[in-house]
Amino acid sequence: MKVKYFLSFFPIIIYSITFAYARDVEIGFWTKNDPIDYRNGSIKMAVMILNEELKIEGADVQVVAKIRSWDGGKAWSNLKQAYSLAMEAGTGPTIILSGHEDIAVWGNSGLIQPIDELLDLDTWPMSNIVESLWGPMSWNGKIWAVPQDAEARLLFFWNKHLAKIGYSESDLEALPDKIASGSYTLYDVLKDAQKMQDQGVVQKGFGFYPRPKKGGDYWQFYRAFDGDMQDSATGKLVLDKQALLAYYQFFHDAVYKYEVTSKNHIGTSWSNWHAAVTSGKAGIWHGGTWQRAEWVDMIGFHSFNENVGFGLMPAGKSGFKPTTLTHPLAYMISRNNDELSQLAARIIAIATEPRINSLHAIKSSHLGITKVQDAQEFYKNNQWPSDTSSLLENAFSLPNNTSFGQYDIAVWNGLTAVWSGRLTPQESVDYITKELNATMGGKVIIK
Amino acid sequence: MEKHNSNRISTIILFVLSLPLFILYFFFFLDVFTVPSTDSIWPESFTLVHWRFLTETLSGKPSIWITTLNTLIFSGCVVAIVLVLSSTAGYALSRLKMPYRSQLLGTLLLLHSFPSVSLLIAIFIILQMIGLYDSLVGVIIIKASLELPFGIWIMKGFYDTVPWEIEMSGVQDGASRFTVWYKLILPQIYPGLAALSIFSFISSWGEYVLPFVLAPSAEQQTLSVYLAGLLSETTAVDYGLLKAVGLFYMLPVMIFYIFTHEKLMNIYGGGGGSKG
Amino acid sequence: MKRIPLAYWFLLPAAVSIILFYVLPVILTFVFSFTSMASDTGIYGNHYVYSKNAIRALEKSTLNRDIFKKIIERKYVFDSESLKIISQSKIEKKTQTEIEETLPGTVYSTEKALFEALDKLKNKPRSFRDKKIISRATIRSLNGEEFIEISEMRVAFEKLQIEVGEEDFDLITEVTNTSWHWTTKNYREVFSNPDSWRIFKNTGLYVTLTLGLFNVGCALIIALLTFYMSLGQSKFFRSLWLIPRISPSVLYVLLWRDLMDHSGFISYVMGYFGVAPTNWMGEFPWVTIIVINGFVGASMGMIIFSSAMQAIPKSLLYAASVDGAYMWQQIRRIILPQIRWPILFIASYQTLSLLTSFEYIQLSTDGGPARDTEVWALHAFHTALSNYWGNLRYGFGATLSVVLVVIGIIASITYLKLFKFQVLLQEPPIEN
């Protein structure tokens, strides 16, 4: 019932009722539709507060939020494509909440404006945002956006299955730390997954059950082998052939050597994937912190805490460091007239208030973005996972670069070629190198 | 005897060939009215819960009825425009003397080789220039224009089969070419108009990319966009609901088909320009 | 007075719509294929930004060092001009007065220093916005600036008393311009990318197999089989085969997915043969895309062939059965020769349709795994309109379309030759 209540809270277009005497200003807000998050709700709330502020200030303006959520099987792509075109046509929203990687693209084309021109980032609550989150908000010498949420991506394992292959209670408890220290590596994952399969705990192909679709998560495996993605001096993309080879080799080993992941795993539907990981059909898998909210709230997997353990994404092999990817969403303000931009900036500042941010963080199992949230009872009591700081310490984020998409697709295609057995890891690396040289020329430093 | 046997054999062959369709749509109808089971392909119980979208507005969605009305307006207008413009242009190309006639016809056929989706950016720019971006009107015009080459060829094919003497006789009787077309020729190609209206109705009723890209506002949603929006990138999808909406979506086309399918089989009367 | 012939009136509305909304986009697409247009360059107009990257590029360029230094030098100056702008702004009067009294002549090298100075005022600016107004009024630099028009940039150069020669100015505009430019790189990229050839081969395979097995092959079989059936039966089967066409693509592919998934009917049946449940779609991606497209594509051919067969004079068939021809002989000797034109028509029309279609592939395998089932049209769509990380390469997408169009045109011309196109077009006998 609680879910249903919240569902009714998110109509696609909300025309707030405002006061007849004030001039209404429409502020469009677009993001991806998700019934279990609190993004639209935060904006609605922020607009309510802003309107009260405006009344008290005696301004003759009231804001009407025009909220549009994008959905569908490719909701993010849809949102980005629609925003790009709508902005060109002048019908785009004032505020867009999307992945931080869009900053480079939209900043370059002038669709969005630098946020540091509109907001004093040294004031509350921006001043309290975790420093590491400002990195992904910056591009080309400017800060373009305010982070909306943060998360980490984790390795999950089904405790009972590990117990069956010989993990004692204390081993299980120590596992996250072993991962964090780098002594439990990705290859240990494969070995444990193989044991589970050999002992019939899980079916063949379900030992290690990675994300079934393309996504930023896979860069964790490249980073796990110490791969660099961006040259800090020039901002150019980097491709480390050695790390790439190790990354491809790992999945090749998972599929063909240890046989803990099936050859046609990529393309499994999300519903099947969710069903497998919440039912114990899968032994070890990886996902995002926010997925816990989906499992518990939407699929009804209430025994999550008893059954599932988790840790950072392990290091590739000993000597390397564990990783986790954080992919903060970013509030961006479209290039617009001054009045709209100023109002939009105020809305964003209010929505960033820790109390409002906590609603989203807790509801959707994301991490809070400000430091004070740890001190807030509602957040502290409900936060999952409880140890946020260690996660964000190890977190990396994707580079903001206009060519990232092209680079990402090439590397992904290389992985799937290895996965399906069409190419060996080495062949695939050679192929990708050749392709990137041909298509992106000097935009990628290949080393 | 012989005939009876071969008839049975063809029925069996056809049945086997159609088996995937039987299975696909059998489970489709099953899923629409039942609660699925988690561990079996057979459902648990009968339910109408998937049809709740008819009476209540789903969260984050416009009302299904408004969307349906939108889609009807969209498809109806596209069909109307395609019928009117193809029947005039088809007539001109089939019957009226004009320079570059064969070049025009060849060009029309070639246009079919342009992937409409990759023209989207250019179409977007044009719509934006004439102020029709993000409006249903704009999408209607675009969809109709993209359907036109096919429509004109079909209509030309039908006109080609009308005896010239009818036309000559009408002219002799003192009617203008327009009157001849309107009063004498058009009634001869009703089967063509019917066939074309089915094709363009099916095509526009199912159109997804154009309204989605060119009229993204929620107010302009058509059923195809509504339906696609029920899918989700990562979170679990209510497939029962999605399939029920899908069935709801198919109903008008099915009804349209029942009333017109006899005409569809006449399409070769016109031959779509494929007379041998 | 010369009357405008009816033909033109009749053609005009269709011609206008086709030219405006079909031919013009085609031409524009061709034009775009020679640009670097993408969502990171924008579609319209120019945009000149002195961003970090641009300045880095200028530093490495042949630009006169003095000019470069002047460009990157950043200072905030309270001179008469900046005071004038401040006095015209909405900043509170007392703040304005204080600035006019205390600050003239001061220069700050960073915005931070400026803001600190402003904060020290007794009547300090009330809001960040006011500070920003002052910052905008006093800044004397190009570093970080943006311009929409070149003329604005020239004005800025004059204001800063930077004298640049035309050559340097061109260099600067080129480096700072973030909008698209003309290029043939797209075409070079298409031909140098090793994946292009693979996708090209995929496309050929996809079109040939789908066309041969379903759009013509299966369509012909259904049309022939239903031809010999009772009316009721044939109606039933034809209607059944039309259902995929009228099913929304999202739903239709979903039904296939259900059928072929781990927990689907195929896995269920194969379970009886001891085969572990698997994702059959992932196992046989090629079978998947051909079958999914084929079951939709067969209906068009089925309709055309069926109606063409019905148009065969019955006397021919009677004559044949009097001659003692069996069904198969009837089909081979009478029906097939009689419907060879419709077959050719369907083959040509559907070749073009298949070349440009991608929706079902996108919804089922999305070109995967590893672009194994990526076809050209889908590749163009992915490039130009659907990229997970946002940068939509309109120009390159247009190039891919142009390549597809060229293939399509070659195919159509071949087919038109086969059709003896000109024979189809006798001149109208009514000459006025």
Add this chain to the structure above:
Amino acid sequence: MKIILKKFSKNFGQVEVIKDMDLEIESGEMVALLGPSGCGKTTTLFAICGIHNITSGQILFGDRVINNVPTQERNVGVVFQNYALYPHLTIYENIAFPLRIRKMEKSEIDQLVQEYSEMVGISNLLSRRPMHLSGGQQQRVALVRALIRKPNVLLMDEPLANLDAALRLRMRSEIRRIQQETGITAILVTHDQVEAMSMSDRIAIMNDGKIQQISTPTEMYSDPKNTFVAGFIGNPPISFYNGVLQKNYFVGTAMKFELSEATLSNGIQEEQKLEIGVRPEYVHPNFGDEVEGKILFIEPQGRETLYDIELDDGQVIRSIQMGSQQYQMGERIQWGMDHKNILVFDENGENIFSKLYGTSPKL
């Protein structure tokens, strides 16, 4: 109304279909355009009614040049080979269509339709649709529809071609009757000589886009202008035989006879190549003995019997004789020709008399 074609030419692209054609049709006259298919007769018809534009020359209705008058205003009634009835309209609506186009009063239309449909006996069919009518009935409807608006001229394009033999015979006289009753100028296009001869006042015979001869049916038969006309008219057809003039004699490889004074006086030269034409009824045992050969083929036709005689040089002369068969196949015979009725053509196929006296005697 008098119809005049002056130096009328028609090209289709590069192809010259009609060359400098002159034709005058008197008011109330019925002229048949007769010729093999592709000779340009339908093109001429379409030019008169305005479906085709003319390349050069003039067409006059009375004394009005109508070259540039649109079809709709020429007021020409046309009956097409397939009748071109409007399938979606009833017979009444079909007949009334030209009147409605002219925005005639409804009562007037009713009256006219009634009157005209009675004239051809189809007044009981008015509510039916064309597809429910027999060929003959459709033909009448087409005729009435063409006539009801009182056209300047009635054009008929092979009007009887789609009817069976008996009906064709009846419609011939019917059409002729109606034409004479209404006194309308009419042009009949046909490839059937019997139809042309029985229905029309005069026949214009066409070949290769040219009028070969225009005259009354009788004249056309007895005095054809050239071998084409002679060969085209007459059933069973005329026989031709080649030879040269040698001392007043026509000499072929297997036949020789003396030519009449009248023929010789037309200035033929010694050793000139000639071709004679003789109609079958003028070859008979009673006429002489110059036709010597054996009977190649016999075709009994009931009232008459047709014999093909192969001369010794292989050329064939045809004979038709009243009564039943009296000779046997292969029998050697020696028959003669009626010298008064032998047509003599020069090497260009021109009739030697006609060439001397000008064209058809009537003109």
